[in-house]
Amino acid sequence: MKVRTAVLAALLLARMPPHRIRSVMRLAAGGSRQAEYETADAHYRAVAAAGPRCAGWRGCLPRSIAVALLCRAEGRWPDWNVGVRRTPPFAAHAWLEAEGRVVAEPGTPTAYGVLIHVGAADVS
Template identity: 40%
Template sequence: MTYQSVMESPRFPSPTRQRVVALAAIPIAAAITRLSAEHLRRCLEQLRRGARPATYQEALACRDAVVSVSLRCASREGCLLRSVSAAVACRLQGRWPTWSVGVQTRSPFGAHAWIEVDGHMVNELIPDDSMSRLFSVPPIERRR
């Protein structure tokens, strides 16, 4: 039996600075993803403090950089590490997207983790309305 894995590639080559940030974010994210779901959520809630909400382009640049430097993040099964790494990369630059985890509402059943901005998934191959969110860690809105 053979195993096929779909590898994702970034749309454009990431600048060196973005790749360096991604290389720093991935080991941090790998440690966070080893935590239980509750501790992972709490850790991300702490990380988002003091960060401004990310724009779609900023979140996309971080996600593309993470995918460009890590085969594990680029794999179809790497959604948890990819999404947490992209969120951490955004945070290292003073920004925070909404990090979410959920399940597919259409057959076949599957869990998925992603980042989003303004309710839109960042560069995911599935429609925004195809997931039922279990929990998310949005940016903290600053009061003026």
């Protein structure tokens, strides 16, 4: 139930303009502690399995939002990022990082160019 609620909220948020999504994510991240990789990874897999809208490259924005919200429900927050992949195929992408690692996706943090970032340490 918690996963489906997070996915529904994420699908609604993903339709908003980028500046509004960023504002909501900053508000959600407030007062949280950094998420652990294993927790973020488990939530990622649960969200990806929840339905086709959050699977694959096209589902990256709602998937990343849903995973971040699930982490936040436990008082934690991963680094939530929106930007571009720097390696082919080049494309817009949203992803999460925890403990300095990209959560459940190929590559290292340097494989992505960040345009929007919301981390636990960024808000108070």
